[in-house]
Amino acid sequence: GNSVTQMEGPVTLSEEAFLTINCTYTATGYPSLFWYVQYPGEGLQLLLKATKADDKGSNKGFEATYRKETTSFHLEKGSVQVSDSAVYFCALSPSNAGKSTFGDGTTLTVKP
Amino acid sequence: GAVVSQHPSWVICKSGTSVKIECRSLDFQATTMFWYRQFPKQSLMLMATSNEGSKATYEQGVEKDKFLINHASLTLSTLTVTSAHPEDSSFYICSAISGSSYNEQFFGPGTRLTVL
Numbered sequence: 001g002n003s004v005t006q007m008e009g010p011v012t013l014s015e016e017a018f019l020t021i022n023c024t025y026t027a028t029g030y031p032s033l034f035w036y037v038q039y040p041g042e043g044l045q046l047l048l049k050a051t052k053a054d055d056k057g058s059n060k061g062f063e064a065t066y067r068k069e070t071t072s073f074h075l076e077k078g079s080v081q082v083s084d085s086a087v088y089f090c091a092l093s094p095s096n097a098g099k100s101t102f103g104d105g106t107t108l109t110v111k112p
Numbered sequence: 113g114a115v116v117s118q119h120p121s122w123v124i125c126k127s128g129t130s131v132k133i134e135c136r137s138l139d140f141q142a143t144t145m146f147w148y149r150q151f152p153k154q155s156l157m158l159m160a161t162s163n164e165g166s167k168a169t170y171e172q173g174v175e176k177d178k179f180l181i182n183h184a185s186l187t188l189s190t191l192t193v194t195s196a197h198p199e200d201s202s203f204y205i206c207s208a209i210s211g212s213s214y215n216e217q218f219f220g221p222g223t224r225l226t227v228l
Contacts, residue, residue: 014115043221045219089155105155
């Protein structure tokens with residue numbers, strides 16, 4: 001079956017530090033890949049997505065590249081802010097519109 | 113963009129009562145909706161997949177008679193927690209898939225259920 005493995009947290013960074021949250025996946029076919037962000041007490045918001053190999057998703061300074069050869073979709077941001085503190089979920093959605101698979105989430109705390 | 117709402121955003125109820133949570137797609141028709149449960153500091157646990165006009169498909173270990181799902185229209189799915197008990201307290205999140213963006217899920221804001 002499909003699976004998503006995320007870097008374990010929590011991750012604590014100082015403001016303006018570089019962020020990487022690793023995500024690798026196992027899936028058949030050609031899934032779409034997503035990063036979602038969840039702020040305290042809220043639902044999930046789509047942060048970025050990529051639908052095919054070598055696509056780069058980007059939003060609000062965050063980036064992730066769909067790497068089929070390494071089955072990875074690592075999330076990066078060059079300079080984090082306190083407001084980026086949240087839980088980040090990597091997810092995949094199969095090409096046949098079946099149910100999505102989520103990673104366990106990585107909690108990011110950015111300190112001023 | 114596609115917007116999904118949930119109502120209520122939070123609810124407190126007494127043990128033994130039933131609680132209904134609504135999930136609506138506001139600006140698109142949702143062929144499929146999903147219901148998740150999330151415990152504190154944990155990932156989402158898929159409870160069931162709801163397709164309009166048909167019975168929901170429940171994940172293994174989820175009690176069908178406990179968590180009733182009705183997807184009566186292309187814009188509304190409801191989750192009813194029957195005879196709620198304190199262990200049912202959790203954060204319930206729905207998501208929806210539209211026909212045009214078939215593998216991207218749009219999430220509702222979640223409903224916090226507390227059973228006393």
